[in-house]
Amino acid sequence: MGRLTTHVLDLTRGLPAAGMTLELASLAGATRSAVKKVVTNRDGRCDAPLLEGDAFKPGEWQLEFHVGDYFAAQGAVLDNPRFLNIVVIRFGIANPAQHLHVPLLVTPWSYSTYRGS
Numbered sequence: 001m002g003r004l005t006t007h008v009l010d011l012t013r014g015l016p017a018a019g020m021t022l023e024l025a026s027l028a029g030a031t032r033s034a035v036k037k038v039v040t041n042r043d044g045r046c047d048a049p050l051l052e053g054d055a056f057k058p059g060e061w062q063l064e065f066h067v068g069d070y071f072a073a074q075g076a077v078l079d080n081p082r083f084l085n086i087v088v089i090r091f092g093i094a095n096p097a098q099h100l101h102v103p104l105l106v107t108p109w110s111y112s113t114y115r116g117s
Contacts, residue, residue, distance in 0.1 A: 002096045003052035006063060007045040008104045012076070016044025017106065020070040024050050027060040027090070056096050063089045063102055071108045078108055087111050 004024075008017035017040055024036045035055075038046050051057075068085035072078060084106070091102060101116030 001053055002056045002098045003049040005049050005101045008040055011105055012107045017070055018042045021066040023064040025062045027062055058093050058096055060092050065104050067106050076108050083109050089113055
């Protein structure tokens with residue numbers, strides 16, 4: 001069975017982004033349904049897959065990373081309003097048998113993601 005995982009790397013410190021809040025939502029047209037809210041552990045990962053088993057379904061999904069609050073808690077000097085506050089990554093699950101990994105590499109001013117394994 002497939003599963004969804006993520007991890008976050010703080011590129012300004014060269015460390016995992018421990019303590020970052022993220023939210024997962026399913027999308028159906030214009031309807032957003034909250035599924036899960038978690039905080040990353042000391043390795044910048046979630047303690048368990050975000051989705052697995054029967055919950056890992058094909059469709060459109062959205063991860064929301066609360067990077068502004070994370071960097072503020074790290075003592076970063078941020079503009080007001082913040083340049084990046086919540087990074088949203090919309091992605092699709094096509095094959096529920098695969099492992100889908102959606103990492104985030106982030107600074108207060110930039111981010112990157114890719115489809116991991």
